[in-house]
Amino acid sequence: MNVTRLAVPAVLFGDETLNGVIESVFRADDSLGAVLVLGTLRPDTVGLVDRGRFLAFLCGRLGHGRALYSGRPISSFEPPLALVVHRSATVVEAAVRATARGDDEANDPVVVALVNGFGLVPVSSLFKSVTEQLVTPSCCARSAPFVNARRATENRRR
Numbered sequence: 109m110n111v112t113r114l115a116v117p118a119v120l121f122g123d124e125t126l127n128g129v130i131e132s133v134f135r136a137d138d139s140l141g142a143v144l145v146l147g148t149l150r151p152d153t154v155g156l157v158d159r160g161r162f163l164a165f166l167c168g169r170l171g172h173g174r175a176l177y178s179g180r181p182i183s184s185f186e187p188p189l190a191l192v193v194h195r196s197a198t199v200v201e202a203a204v205r206a207t208a209r210g211d212d213e214a215n216d217p218v219v220v221a222l223v224n225g226f227g228l229v230p231v232s233s234l235f236k237s238v239t240e241q242l243v244t245p246s247c248c249a250r251s252a253p254f255v256n257a258r259r260a261t262e263n264r265r266r
Contacts (some may be wrong), residue, residue: 158216
């Protein structure tokens with residue numbers, strides 16, 4: 109299965125976008141977990157701004173970071189480079205590359221370079237898809253008697 113089937117369109121910003129603008133986008137959409145930052149100094153780079161890390165950054169150590177950082181560009185946040193895979197990559201290839209990352213980036217979505225922009229694939233969607241590919245119908249059929257026997261035992265206990 110191709111990884112593009114799991115990708116959702118990414119929200120893109122330039123690296124000179126102000127932190128306050130990105131914060132307002134996160135606050136306007138609760139389902140948005142990450143946005144991408146395209147570099148102007150290095151156009152070949154794609155930074156990933158994770159919602160949780162970014163909002164923690166804005167809070168600052170002493171709680172007044174929003175006042176300090178809202179007017180600064182997102183480049184002051186120094187977003188980490190995103191894991192970018194080509195649109196022709198399989199789900200398994202993307203999952204293998206995602207698991208090879210460090211612990212800090214383990215839950216970051218994978219970025220898919222599409223024909224017209226970028227897409228994001230949550231790591232959980234990757235692993236779910238890989239699992240579905242590995243589980244065959246015959247495997248499920250063999251486990252059905254066990255599941256039915258367990259349910260019967262639970263019903264007798266009630």
